[in-house]
Amino acid sequence: MIKLIVDTAADIPKEFTEKYKIEVLPLIITLGDEVITADKDLDISSYYKKLKNSTEFPKTSQVPPQEIEDLYRKIGADRSSIIHITISSKGSGTFNTASMIARELNNEGFDITVVDSMGYSMFIGKPVMIAAEMIEKGLQQE
Numbered sequence: 001m002i003k004l005i006v007d008t009a010a011d012i013p014k015e016f017t018e019k020y021k022i023e024v025l026p027l028i029i030t031l032g033d034e035v036i037t038a039d040k041d042l043d044i045s046s047y048y049k050k051l052k053n054s055t056e057f058p059k060t061s062q063v064p065p066q067e068i069e070d071l072y073r074k075i076g077a078d079r080s081s082i083i084h085i086t087i088s089s090k091g092s093g094t095f096n097t098a099s100m101i102a103r104e105l106n107n108e109g110f111d112i113t114v115v116d117s118m119g120y121s122m123f124i125g126k127p128v129m130i131a132a133e134m135i136e137k138g139l140q141q142e
Contacts, residue, residue: 002135003075005084007063007094008038010117010125020132023071025094027087028061062094069101072112081111085128089116 005023006012017024026038029047031054036042042050051058076082084102089095095116102112117124131139 001078001080002139003080003082004128004132004135005071005075005082006124006128007087009087009092009120010085010128011121012125012129014039016129016132020129020136022128022132023075025063025068025071028063030059030061032056060092062092062097065097065101068094068098069105072101072105072110076105076110076112079109079111081113083113083115083131085115085117085124087124088118088120090118091120 003021003023005025006017007025008027010024012022012024016022024039026040029036029038031050034050036047036050038047072082072084082102084098086092086095086098095114098114102110102114106112117127
């Protein structure tokens with residue numbers, strides 16, 4: 001079995017991620033003095049309201065490494081293959097962090113592939129959605 005992971009920057013609708021069991025790692029957003037975990041602390045419309053009323057530009061940070069490792073261990077416990085498609089390495093450290101963790105866990109017998117999407121938003125999301133549909137139809141990792 002193949003399991004997919006993306007981050008919230010992929011902008012995949014929640015209904016789709018739930019239907020196809022795609023794991024979504026939240027980005028951390030700092031807006032002024034407030035630290036927001038995307039999709040956990042606020043929905044998108046509430047976030048945009050806060051953004052509209054803010055005088056500061058938001059900043060993002062990657063998911064803490066331990067959270068990535070914990071997710072890999074959790075969904076890979078049955079030795080499923082994991083494919084993690086990250087936000088572009090040009091704008092985030094997630095790819096490098098996830099790759100380092102994947103190498104360590106692969107040495108323990110996990111099967112984790114980390115892919116740098118080199119993009120944002122639906123540039124990541126649409127191919128992941130297509131892959132999820134293909135996996136459901138029986139596609140195997142090659």
